[in-house]
Amino acid sequence: MKKLLTLLLLTIGFGTFAQETYEDLLILKADKNWEKLIKQGIKYTEKDDTKNDAEPYYYVALAYYNISFISDRGEEYENAFKDALSYIGKFMRKDKDGTVFEKHREFFSEVKQYLVEMIANEIEVGSYRGAFAWVIKMYKFDREEIGANYLEGAIRYHRGDKTTARNKWKEADELLANIESTDSWLKEDFDMLRIGIVETAKIYVQMRQNAKAKELMDKIAPWYEDDQIFQDQYDEIVNS
Numbered sequence: 001m002k003k004l005l006t007l008l009l010l011t012i013g014f015g016t017f018a019q020e021t022y023e024d025l026l027i028l029k030a031d032k033n034w035e036k037l038i039k040q041g042i043k044y045t046e047k048d049d050t051k052n053d054a055e056p057y058y059y060v061a062l063a064y065y066n067i068s069f070i071s072d073r074g075e076e077y078e079n080a081f082k083d084a085l086s087y088i089g090k091f092m093r094k095d096k097d098g099t100v101f102e103k104h105r106e107f108f109s110e111v112k113q114y115l116v117e118m119i120a121n122e123i124e125v126g127s128y129r130g131a132f133a134w135v136i137k138m139y140k141f142d143r144e145e146i147g148a149n150y151l152e153g154a155i156r157y158h159r160g161d162k163t164t165a166r167n168k169w170k171e172a173d174e175l176l177a178n179i180e181s182t183d184s185w186l187k188e189d190f191d192m193l194r195i196g197i198v199e200t201a202k203i204y205v206q207m208r209q210n211a212k213a214k215e216l217m218d219k220i221a222p223w224y225e226d227d228q229i230f231q232d233q234y235d236e237i238v239n240s
Contacts, residue, residue, distance in 0.1 A: 025059045034070075035077075037063040045090070054100040057091035058107070065111055082137070084111065089140035112141055113188040119151070120195060128155045138192065146175045147189075150196030157203050169200060182223060190227070193220060198233045205237060214238045 022044070028037040037059055044056035064084035067077045077083075088111065095101050101108060115134060122131035132155045138148035153168030182189075197220055204213035217234055224230035 022055050022059065025056065029059060029062065032066070034063040034067045038067075052094055054091050054095035057087050057094055058100060058104050061085075061087035061091060061111075062104075062107055065107075085115070085137045085140045092141065108141070109186050109188060112138075113186075113191070116188045116191045116195070120191070123195065123199065128158045131155060132159075144175055145192065146172055146179075147192030147194070147196035149175065150193075150200045154196070154199035154203055172196070172200075176219060190223065194224065194227065194230050194233075198230075198237070201237050205240075210238075 025037060025041055025044070028040060041056045041060035041063065044050040044053070045060065050056060061084045064077070064080045064087060067073050068080035068084060070077075073080060088108065092101070115138060119131050119134045119138075122128070122134065131151070135148050135151050135155065138145050149168050149172035153165040153172065156162075156168065157165035197216060201213040201216050204210070204216065214237075217238055221230075221234065224234075
């Protein structure tokens, strides 16, 4: 009887351990079985004992992101990239201490960089409407994303919503002033900030507030001494 009880406890313990490590999701990831990974991962996000774990949300986001690059994906995955961002937002809310984020930071960095590039492309062709649709997705990573706040302000100004634009710039200015270090920043963080600052500074120039544009650009200039894109835009905005 004791042996049976011991065996039962070991079985339960092993099952719990396997569930907590999400080995089944890891295997599906290794096999690149993205559709099954989504379905299995979502099951974990709906179960009472695992719905508050960040790990399953990461796997679902990863699967959606990879499916988004498959040209002949099914109709249910037509908005796979947006779905990936949605699950990243859910992940961030579950990952209270940021440990799971750091564990998979390479993935989140890749997605964020891709999103920044999409925003930059929309800006380059003058599609502020398209840029806005993507910049608000940047908040899935962090509601206090400084560059996104600056850029949202600039886009809202272009759309005629000047009150909200000024509020976003004020919020962004406060966030920028509170930065203590950029040591943990990656390329996409600097790129997003540069885009937001530059687009805001351009509007200040249009408003004949050249001194304000220069002041804003100067606040971040030390971080971009080796960034030729920033240097060129600085010359165009400040020295023109």
